[in-house]
Amino acid sequence: MGKRTPLYGEHVALGARMVDFGGWDMPVQYPSGILAEHEAVRTRAGLFDVSHMGEIECTGENALEFADHLVANDCMRLAMDQVLYTPMCYPDGGVVDDLLVYRLQDRVLLVINASNTDKDFAWVREQQDAFAGDVKVRDISSKTAQLALQGPKAQEVLQRLTAKDLGEIAFFHAAEDVEVAGKRALVSRTGYTGEDGFEVYLPAEDAVHVWREILRAGEPEGVIPCGLGARDSLRFEACLPLYGHELDDQHNPLEAGLKFFVKLAKSDFVGHAALVRVQEQGGPERRLAGFRLLERGIARQGYPLLDVQGQPVGTTTSGMPSPTLGAAIGLGFLPAALAQPGTRIAVDVRGRAVSAEVVKIPFYRRSAK
Amino acid sequence: MNTPQDLRYTEDHEWLRKDGQVGVTDFAQDQLGDVVFVELPEVGRQLKKGEAFGVVESVKSVSDLFAPVAGKVAKVNQELVDHPELINQDPYGSGWLIALEGVDADDAAGLLDAAAYLSQQEGGH
Structure with a gap:
């Protein structure tokens, strides 16, 4: 149970x-x-x-600075009662988790993925030990x-x-x-x-x-x-990433299309040096791309992505028939050169190469009010 | 859950009619959720008992279909290509999958009857 x-x-x-x-x-x-x-x-x-989502509460005089050190997005620009979305990285740039940071009156709240709660809390604790400022962290998930x-x-x-x-x-x-x-x-x-x-x-x-x-x-x-x-x-x-699919410790947030949420101009955060290096070397070699199947079939997580010659070039991270669009679509990591919209690829659907086209993401965006 | 008396059943939640028609059970369609895609074999293909002959996919899942008995595929339900939801709506009727010919009567008799299928469900789920 x-x-x-x-x-x-x-x-x-x-x-x-x-x-x-x-x-x-x-x-x-x-x-x-x-x-x-x-x-x-x-x-x-x-x-x-x-x-089931996890919540970690950070309190103390330097709680916001601590959160800012932990994550790639810029917590210091948060107004009171403002929230931001951010990846949290390992020193090598791989993603520990993606989370929301709430700046509240007397605390900072981190909302993390359910399946990562224990791992994240251990990681945050470890960072707290190495942090010079005044911060206490508490896992309040179960309450x-x-x-x-x-x-x-x-x-x-x-x-x-x-x-x-x-x-x-x-x-x-x-x-x-x-x-x-x-x-x-x-x-x-x-x-x-x-x-x-x-x-x-x-x-x-x-x-x-x-x-x-x-x-x-x-x-x-x-x-x-x-x-x-x-x-x-x-x-x-909506192309909102899911940890274990589009995000994991083997991919950095720049590859996963989260550049907007990575503030390399920040003086420092865990993973900063590794991500700066990726950018200096011309950006990530592989990128998360969206694709649409052009023939009958459904791409699923783990199905190989092929180039037009039939060579494996990537893997599907999420795929299903889109209820809103009525088409079979998918997300996956591809070499940067193949990640451009309009590029023809194929998906290996249980041994059958089903042709597909890279398309712009997100697949769905709600209309402005 | 609807489980007609005149059909034979497998532990993989498929049914076999006397005329060789094969489908998935009401229990199976309920577990699958909204079926959105069906992949069926070519007519004429010879299937061994337990051989995977196709796939049903819901929004979230992919499930293999297994031949309940040995036989040759005589017909496939082409309606399912455009209307996979028939499997949810009418699993024992218009949502049938394939029809087999040359089915050995003893093979068919060796499958579960409705009572045995139901008790397996109660025991296993």
């Missing part, structure tokens, strides 16, 4: 199919199915239990539940449960001590679906109440619970 979030009983009662995800028993889909859940988020809103309400109707629905004007929370900003359905929560306008939406952090014991209240409030809009299956297909269309 795996670890369970505070909402495990809700998922089972709703008829969810539970699967193991990084040691957690999580709902992969509810009876409505992945396609219906995916569509709900793109057109209305869907509610996800993401309580913290997290719900994500995602989709164009997310604000309208969540607004019914709170007196806080959610319109005041800008993209990648947060508000603390917001009462949601009578419970105090940290609310941020963030997400992992490519849609507008909110993530709500609250004490584990309040999760069931708030989960039920959000589903009730969203009933008129057709808000439904969504599982990890839809979360994956949604993030994939």
Whole structure:
């Protein structure tokens, strides 16, 4: 038996199919199915239990400087209650994890991937020991539940449960001590679906109440619970990387297309020297690229990518039929010369070379409001 | 879960009808989720019992299809190419996969009956 979030009983009662995800028993889909859940988020809103995500709290006078030393993005430019997305690297540039950094009133919150929580916390501890400033770190994952309400109707629905004007929370900003359905929560306008939406952090014991209240409030809009299956297909269309697929310790963030989130102008951070070297040598030799299959077939993680001569040149990191686009698409690492949109490649689908074309990413971008 | 009495079943969640038709069970389609892609064999291919003859894919997963018994592929369900969702909607009817000919009656009789298939599900899941 795996670890369970505070909402495990809700998922089972709703008829969810539970699967193991990084040691957690999580709902992969509810009876409505992945396609219906995916569509709900793109057109209305869907509610996800993401309580399996890890949270590390950094406190002390130099907490922000410490976070800035840990990660590749620039934490020092964060305003109060602002959030940033960033890779966290090893000294050789390989990725430990990707995470969100919240600058809050009296602490800095790092939100990390569930399957990496133990590894990340050990890594952060190790860095803390070597850090000269005043910082304490604490793993608060087990006490913290997290719900994500995602989709164009997310604000309208969540607004019914709170007196806080959610319109005041800008993209990648947060508000603390917001009462949601009578419970105090940290609310941020963030997400992992490519849609507008909110993530709500609250004490584990309040999760069931708030989960039920959000589903009730969203009933008129057709808000439904969504599982990890839809979360994956949604993030994939939006080309938001997933650790273990597009990111790992064998690839640096520049290869993975995260240059925007790597601030080499920063004086120092773990992995800085290695990444500067990559840039000085003309940029990464391989790059994450998106492709679309031109013939029948579906590319899956691990399927080899071939050049037009049939030689293996890379590997698929994520692939599936896109529910929104109705086409089979994929992401994978390719030599830089083959990563340009328009380039013909092929995917080895169980021994059959299926032709494909490199296309611009992200595959999906929501239309501006 | 629907499990018709007049079919034979495999532990891999496939069914065989007396006329040689083969499909996946209601339980299997439910476990797969929304089927979005089906790969089926050429007509005329000779299959051994347990041989992988095709693939069903959902948004998230790829599953091999295994011949429940030996036989020659007499027909494949071409409707599934454009409408793979038929497997979810009607797994024992319009969602059939292939039809085999030359099936040995003893081979067919050796498969699970509905009761045995159901008890295997209860025991194994």
